[in-house]
Amino acid sequence: MRLVVAHCSVDYAGRLSAHLPLAPRVLMLKADGSVLIHSDGGSYKPLNWMSPPCSVSVSQPDEHEAAGGVTELWTVRHAKTDDVLVVSLHEILHDSAHELGIDPGLIKDGVEADLQELLAEQIEVLGEGHTLVRREYMTAIGPVDILARDANGRSVAVEIKRRGGVDGVEQLTRYLELMNRDPHIAPVTGVFAAQEIKPQARTLAQDRGIRCVVLDYDAMRGMDDVHARLF
Template identity: 70%
Template sequence: MRLVIARCSVDYAGRLTAHLPSAPRLILIKADGSVSIHADDRAYKPLNWMSPPCTLKEGDGDVWTVVNKAGEKLIITMEEVLHDSSHELGVDPGLIKDGVEAHLQELLADRIETLGDGWTLIRREYPTAIGPVDILCRDADGGTVAVELKRRGEIDGVEQLTRYLELLNRDPHLAPVKGIFAAQEIKPQARVLATDRGIGCVVLDYDALRGIEDDKLRLF
C-alpha cells in the first residue's frame, strides 16, 4: 500500500463530472489497483475513488491520471507532497464474521432455494486471491452466482462484491458470473450502486430463515 499526503485538487470524468478543490488530502494506492482520496473526516468513506482494475500514471507537471477499464478518469493535480511512503501488508487473513452474519451465511447456504427455485450450492467461502466469496451457487439455468452477505448492506459491500466478480469472471470455468448482494437491510445508496453495476439485491429475513423447520429427515 502506498500512502501519499498532499495538497491537491481532484477531477473525475466519467458518467458524470465532479471536482474537489485544492486541499490537503490522503491518497491511498492499494495493491489491488484501487485508488481513493480521503479527507480528515467522513470516517472510512473516501471523497472520491476508482475501483480496480485501473491504472495510475504519474505524468509530467505533477498530474496523476487514474483510468479504469470503462475509460473513466480520476485526475489528481498535485501542488505539494507532504508525505509519500509504501508498505507491504501481505495477505490479509480476512474478516472474522460475528455470530449473526456467520449464521446467516450458514442458513442461506443450507436453504439456497430461498434465492430461487432450482438454485444449488457450489460452496461457502469460495476462495479468491483477495478473500473468500460468502457463497458461490448456480441458478436454475446453471449460471454461476456469487453472493455477498451482510447484516447491513452498504456501498462498501457492493464494492467488495464488484472486486470478487471481476476476479471470478476471469475463470472460464465459472464465467459468466452474476452477483447477488444479500443483507437484512440494504441502504438506498448501496441498492442504486448495485443496480447500476448489474448486481441483484435481496433482503433476507434472518428470523424467518432461522425459524424454518428442518424437514430433511422427516418422513411426514
C-alpha cells in the first residue's frame, strides 16, 4: 500500500461528475489497484475512489495547470468503464509505501459470525426463492457478509449485525454504491439484517431502498419454536 498526504484537487468523470477543490488529503493506493481519497473527517468513508480493475498513470501538468500550482497529475482509469479519476497534486507532504501481506480477514464476534453462518444455511429467511451465492463477498472496501439472488435472479447484498444501527446502514450503502458499478452483478439491492434494528436505522434504510429483516437467533438455531408460542 502507498500512502500519500498531499495538497490536491480531484475530478471524477463517468456516469456522474464530481469535483473536490484544493485541500490537504490522504491518498491510498492499494495493491489490488484501488485508489481512495480521504479527508480528516467522515469516519472511514472515502470522499471519492476508483475500484479495481484500474490503472494509474503519472504525467506532468501543462503550462496553464503549472501556473495554477499543479506539480503532478495522476490519472486513474477504470479498465471496464469510461470512468476517470484525475488527481491534481500541488504539494506532497508525505509519501510512503508499506507491504501489508495477505490479510487474514475480518474476525467477527461470536453471535455475528453465527448469524452469518445460519443465514447462509437458511437463506430462505430473506424470502421465498432466494439462493446463496457466497459468504464474505469481497469488494475493494471490504467483504459483504452475504451475496444472494432473489427469486427473479437479481443480486442481493446482505449486511448482518447483532444490533442494527445507522452505521451499519451507511456501511451497506457504500457496498451497494460500489457493487452497482460492476456490470457482472448489477443491479444489486440491499438487505440489512439484525437481531434488533434501531428505529433511526430502519428509517434510513427504507429511505435508501434497503430492506430490513429481523433475525430470530434462537429460532434459527432450533432453540425456539416460533409456531408453539402463545404470543
